[in-house]
Amino acid sequence: MTPLELRALLAHPANGRARVLVEVAGVDAFAGVIVAAREATLPARGDRELAALTEPPPSAPWQQDALVRRVRDRGFRGLALPGADALGAGSRGLAARLGLTLLAVDDPMALARAGWELVQGRDALTLGYVRRVAQSIEYSAAHLADLLRHLSASVGHGVALIDAEGVLLQAGGDLPEAVRAAIDFGLWQDAVSVAEGAAASVRVDSPSRAGLRLAVFGTGLSAAQLSALAVAAEVAMPAVAARILIDEVADVSDVAVASGLLREFLEARDARDPDVEQRMSERGWRMGGYHLAFRIAGRRRLETLELLRFVRRSLAALPVDSQAVTSGRGVTGWLSFAEPPTPARLDEHVAAVRALHDHARRSFDVATGVGSLDSGASGLLRSIDGAVDGVRIATGRAATGWFVRLDALGVEQVLLSWAGSDTFVPAAESLLAPLASHGPELLETLTAYLDHESGVSATATALGLHRNTVAMRIARAQELLGVDLTDTDARLALHLACRALR
16 A cells, blocks of 8 residues: 655645644655544554544543553654644654654544545545635636745645746745756646755647746655646646736736836926826825836847736846836836935946846847936936936947946946937938938948947958948948048047937
């Protein structure tokens, strides 16, 4: 017969609220559970079972000691009692010396049933978990996290929504990273057990989110429990997938509202709009205090909603008030502080944004710019402007990992501000207009050529072209523009114009 593991019995959600009082080294399993009203009705001879009595222990210490000794002499390896917490230190010490595991249990009959399910009634064990899942789904969940809490409370184990990068949501405990890493994401259903814990998981069949899994996890779970929990997870999965879809519809709507509100704030510029700022405050966007903005933009087409989810998950781990909103081909966000952070603390926050950027680049082709620390609503606007300028520079800065902190720039910051002014941009468009009718190739090649200090070979490498193609395009651009690229002033003017339009 399959042994009854003590850890599995303790992990069973319906074990009568059993808890260990005395654990004996080397005694980690029993032959089963035998339940009786009192000691006298136990079998005369036990065979390494766990004896579960429905009556509490006697009150006198000598009677408690005698009970412990008689149960052990009959061949039982464990004793579970209601009210066993009242056993004195002497009786507990005697049990330890005799090698008898002591458990306190509120409901001995439930303990016996849990032991039977784990050893003999595996179908009943699975049915019990499935029934609990069905009961939890009956409750109306406000959102996905609420649904996971219902599932965890009903099943009696931790529940997590995960992907290959990490844990997205969890309830009822923390899924150990070693357990998540052991899960095979290629399988429809999987069960794993490592030193740190165990989990049964199933792929979430979501039309909008690929690579998700629903995992039920805990410690001490036996193979029988994992098998039953895998079935329970499979039953719960459609409800989780449906909740994801419902939440995403609401999330997309909320993201659109937030994006529109940020756009109104930025378009108002210095003409402060009290209504806009009031709506920003109602969303929890702090207007007072100090702000450090950042902008993460795609270097090519990307799913901004996915990027926003990633950024928000990363910001949630930071011990600071933060916001993130989709805008254009990227995400604009900011950190807010009631008091100005010290320079050292500010550097730490910038380093956290840099770590977020580096992590994001594993999944998204993005560049990131960080503005300057500034105060108040107008300061937030200036910091966002700085972040936008920073990401424009970062887009062409492979040497810095496509990350630029505007405060770290010197002359280039001044030139960028000049090149982006209202008077310069129309002039740049006019200057480069002769190239527009010949497609984007000439302007793209000219920009890269000037970025690479007029080096034909370096430009060819950057664009993946033959150097003769680059040389021909540069010659054609000079001819159309009527300029001499050997002239320093002409080259600087064209370089600024290309930067402004880019």
